[in-house]
Amino acid sequence: MASGAGTQSPNQILAGRYATALYEYAEEAGSLDRVIDEMDALGRLIDESPEFRSFLANPLIDIQEGTKAVRAVLQEQGFGTPVQDFVGVVTHNRRLFFLRSIVQAFAALVDKKRGVVRAEVTSAHPLTDLQSTQLRARLTELGYGRVQIHEAVDPSLLGGLVVKLGARLYDTSLKSRLQRLQYAMKGAA
Known part of the structure; x- marks a missing residue:
């Protein structure tokens, strides 16, 4: 088990796995900077759209219909294929409700890799x-x-x-x- 994994909830561990998979894929594909920007934009989209959040939280959504709907939203917002495909995998695995946590885990992973510390200042x-x-x-x-x-x-x-x-x-x-x-x-x- 990774150090510090004992202090993480199972949801945080799962979000970290998805985030790591996306990071490694984007890095290997040479599209890391674009994926980082798009994942930040996806986080803002989720935060700023109550309708989108409600859609993501709905457990009754059919996988195929959900995949089509999310892909349409992401295409309309200008997201690239890697992020669209990634969200498609999340949808297929019935983890749409978990997407915001994955976005947060991805941002934390990017910060860690780049040596950045986030300060939440109120x-x-x-x-x-x-x-x-x-x-x-x-x-x-x-x-x-x-x-x-x-x-x-x-x-x-x-x-x-x-x-x-x-x-x-x-x-x-x-x-x-x-x-x-x-x-x-x-x-x-």
Whole structure:
């Protein structure tokens, strides 16, 4: 068993196998960069289309009809043959409901192969270019080589940042500080 596999769920392991198969196929075919871009686009398509997500989650879809429908969507969106064929295999194996997990596993595999660390950054307001640059520099100082920042905005944080790097979480949000202060005050009363 691969190291760290004990901490992964069976679904994560299965998604990793699909992702690895696609990565190796695309690398061998010389279309890795295009497949990487298209898998990112597929993830966005799934995230941004409630209808597509609903379709993928429907366990009652006939394999042949599902394959035709997914291929039509991917063709319309300009996806190349490798990604269309790959999604066809996923559909044939009755794993359409699992496609988003496979896309995530593929992105994680690409990051690992390229030495990239993804930082999920949530802030109360969008970061300025200067703030993003400073954050990237600080993360580099902490030993994270190539950092790719993915931003989200959550006004309920009030201020500060929440940075997630793999299993590590750095929470400097005003919301968390106020909660800690509230708990400390309850303990002192």
